[in-house]
Amino acid sequence: MSESNPFPEETVSLVQARLREVQDFPAPGVLFRDITPLIADSEGFGALIDMLADRYRGKVDAVAGLESRGFILAAPLAIALGVGMVTIRKAGRLPGPVVGVDYDLEYGSARMEVQPFTVEDGQRVLILDDVLATGGTANAAFNLVEQAGGVPVGLCVLIELVDLGGRSALDGREIEAILSY
Ligand SMILES: O=P(O)(O)OC[C@H]1O[C@H](OP(=O)(O)OP(=O)(O)O)[C@H](O)[C@@H]1O
Numbered sequence: 001m002s003e004s005n006p007f008p009e010e011t012v013s014l015v016q017a018r019l020r021e022v023q024d025f026p027a028p029g030v031l032f033r034d035i036t037p038l039i040a041d042s043e044g045f046g047a048l049i050d051m052l053a054d055r056y057r058g059k060v061d062a063v064a065g066l067e068s069r070g071f072i073l074a075a076p077l078a079i080a081l082g083v084g085m086v087t088i089r090k091a092g093r094l095p096g097p098v099v100g101v102d103y104d105l106e107y108g109s110a111r112m113e114v115q116p117f118t119v120e121d122g123q124r125v126l127i128l129d130d131v132l133a134t135g136g137t138a139n140a141a142f143n144l145v146e147q148a149g150g151v152p153v154g155l156c157v158l159i160e161l162v163d164l165g166g167r168s169a170l171d172g173r174e175i176e177a178i179l180s181y
């Protein structure tokens with residue numbers, strides 16, 4: 001899983017055409033990449049999930065979604081692949097037992113958690129999210145999958161925000177991005 005962009009151009013364009021940019025959301029200076037028009041469109045959403053299923057079929061035993069936008073993508077992909085979905089959630093939302101990882105945000109810190117009994121020992125887990133920015137969330141997810149006994153085979157994101165340095169923060173991890181800005 002290491003070619004620069006392994007996804008078919010035609011589907012990538014179809015997906016890209018359904019994304020929206022919102023300046024100064026949720027804070028001044030942020031250009032927010034809004035995936036809601038894509039998932040509101042059955043053709044676009046279906047094409048995205050079919051493309052991801054073609055890419056990962058037979059290569060993974062579970063899909064881990066990162067709360068909350070990652071869940072929207074991970075659930076249909078898991079069904080399409082015929083595997084289960086692991087939910088990696090913000091702190092305090094999953095009943096125990098959980099394992100957690102604290103990580104830094106641009107300002108402040110956060111914590112993600114997973115229930116280890118939702119990951120089988122040695123299971124190959126694909127981590128899926130909508131956006132890779134600084135990489136803090138994804139890095140926590142890699143660590144959580146490992147702590148739970150799984151083998152994280154890589155991260156797939158719909159959108160990589162290159163200037164925010166997530167790829168460097170995840171040095172050595174497999175990352176596939178459908179779109180990069
Ligand atoms: O690479 P990072 O700097 O960690 O940022 C990426 C994360 O930020 C967004 O989630 P957010 O925390 O806004 O939550 P949401 O999905 O609930 O909106 C996005 O969905 C990623 O999970």
Ligand SMILES: Nc1ncnc2[nH]cnc12
Binds near residue numbers: 031033131
């Ligand atoms: N610019 C952005 N747009 C959408 N989601 C994000 N998560 C972190 N940065 C983001």
